[in-house]
Every structure is written in structure tokens, then in C-alpha cells.
Amino acid sequence: MTAARPQHAPLIQFAVVDDCLQVGGIPLTRLAQRVGQTPFYAYDRAAMTARVAELRQHLPPDVHLHYAMKANPMPAVVQHMATLVDGIDVASGGELRVALDTPMDPLHISFAGPGKSDADLSMAIAAGIVLNLESEGEMERAAAIGARLGVTPRVNVRVNPDFELKSSGMKMGGGPRQFGVDAERVPAMLDRIGALSLDFYGFHIFSGSQNLKVAALQEAHEKTLALAIRLAQSAPRPPRVVNIGGGFGIPYFPGEERLDLAQVGSNLAALLETARPPLQGARIVIELGRYLVGEAGVYVCRIVDRKESRGQVYLIADGGLHHHLSASGNFGQVIRKNYPVVIGNRVQGDAREKVSVVGPLCTPLDLLADGMELAHAQPGDLVAVLQSGAYGMTASPGAFLSQPAAVEVLV
């Protein structure tokens, strides 16, 4: 007997009616007519709303939920998220402008990222948002700009922890990093913050991203809270905010399963029982990007040609790597694996076949599905790449090969 091949996690976020995928309650064929072109990204607002509700149900009620908008910075999406979450985390001056257009209180907008320019700092300080300081140099520049503007900057210290988030898709803390200030240097920095005209808010400790393992997240939460408690002893005032990062992952590839959110929530509740007293009422923040929006989005392109080469069927689509770098396997992946892909207008189809879906670019890297079993499809059919609501269009080299741009819609 051969072992069963690993499968993609079951498709749950979108309904299938008459064998056609529905996004925002609209059949994909109709949605494509409404959008007026392929390729496009469609994001389902009800799916985002449901995801936030699910988090609220499982996380301790006093944990604040922030949206890390680099995952999907489409202004309409950010506006929608602003009505659901408690804060927005931005990572550039451009994202800050979009966040400031929402009704979110600037006090609950924070700005992380190395290499903030003086113009970025000045915008952020004037807006009254909270800066996550990434270095001692940035601290000095923020204080000088604040003095010039006549505004006291609100600051968190972003800490590069002395541990990593295990089993993460992307590690962003532990060891030498371009992010944050090494934990062992933070006490001296806190002394300096006390001496400068800076309003100390708290800590930002982000150790990694795309994690599907409950035990790894629990360990990171435990170490993060312990580190915050230790560093708080050197702070000029008790921290008002402790942002413990996020890193909740979503299943992209065969064999990956959804995170057990109930377990993550109950583990965190237990840890907070002991962490709350020493943190004296500091607001605990979790910042999530892909977990909030990733499963709510689909990338849709149309099959232009169908051809066979030495026994292998190729479906050639009008979209690909230039709009969706991560689905092509070229956004930081070591081994290429298929995203969940379906033929959107015939999800099961009458017959199934093993095919490769490729894009129009003159590079073999332009691959959306490699040897995947899909419904038998023809030119004119729609290819839908699921799990595409995060790190899609804005994380892709849209200008490569001068193909038309994709459109984004929120439904």
C-alpha cells in the first residue's frame, strides 16, 4: 500500500454552487463580468469579518487585535478592517497615509520598520501615532524631529528578542537582525528615552510569521511576556502597551492544517494570568496580517490556451507570477509547492486531469500549479488561486514583462 498523498486543507471560506465558486455570494463567472477584466483579485469582506469574530471568540477578551496592513494594503480592505480591529500596524509612510484615512484613533496606529526616513518620522510624529523604534539612532532622530515640530513623539521600543519563533515560515527575531534593538541593549535605551523628550508607550516584540504550530506559538508567547516583564523594570514608566507579535499562519500547501485557535487562545489566557500582575494593566496587543485576510482572497485569471508537450498538459493563463509571486513559489519559498488552485467555474468538473497552470511570462518560473489534479478545462475557463488575500498583488513584480495590471475588488 502506498501512503495517501498529502492534500490541501479543505476549502471552507467560499461556497460552491452549481460547481461554481462564489466569492462574496457572487458566482465567479458573474464576478468576472462585473470586474470587467481578468486577471483580478477579489476579497470577501464577510470572510474577514468572520475571521475577526472567530479570533475574538477564542482569544482572552482583553487582548487587543491589530491588523498588520502590509499583508493587504488595498485602501477598501484597510477601511473595512479598521471597523473590526483595535489598531493598525503600518510599515511605511505610504501605509501610514492609508491608515490615517480610516476612522482608527492614531493612538492605536503603530509604525514599525527599519529605515524610516526623517519625512516618515515627521509625518508619524505629527499624526500622533506610536513609533516602534528600530534603533538607537532612530530614537535620537525622533526626539530631534519632535522638538522641531513641538510634539512629543509616542514611542514603543521594538525589541529583537534573545529567542526565535520555532517552525516559522519567516523568522524575524533572535540572533543578529535588522529589526529592533537587541534585548540586552534595551535597558540603556530606556534610560535614554527617559532623558529625552519622548513619551514611552511600551514594547513591540515580533519573533516570526506563518506559524501553524500551537506549541511553538505558546513558547514564543511565554518567552515574549517574560522578556517584557524583565525589560519593564528598566522603563521610565510602566509600559502601557506590550505588543507580543503574531505569526498565526494559514494552510497554504498540501499537508498543512489550520491552526488550532481554541488551543492558542486558552494557552495565552493561562500565560496572561501570571503576566498581568507584573505588567500592571499594560494593554496586550497581537498583530496579525495574513491570518485576518489571507483566506478571504482569491486571484482569478482566465485560460488563454491549452497545449500538450510530451504528455504534459499546460493550461496557459492571462495571469501569473507578475501578479502573484508567492503562488508561483518565488516569494521566499525554498521548495516550490502548489497553492490551492481550482477551475473556478467548474470546481469538480465532469472529468479530472493532471495539468500545469502557467502564466504568459517568458520564464519557467511563471507557474501557478505544477502537475496538479484539476477539472478538465478549456480556454475561457477561470483559474482561481485560493489563500490569496495576503502578500498577493503588492508583493509581486507587477511591471515585469509589461503585462497588464491586475484589478482588485472588495466584495
Ligand SMILES: *Cc1c(COP(=O)(O)O)cnc(C)c1O
Ligand atoms: C509582516 C509583519 C506582520 C504580519 O505578518 P503576518 O505573517 O502577515 O501575520 C506583523 N508584524 C510585523 C512587525 C511584520 O513585519
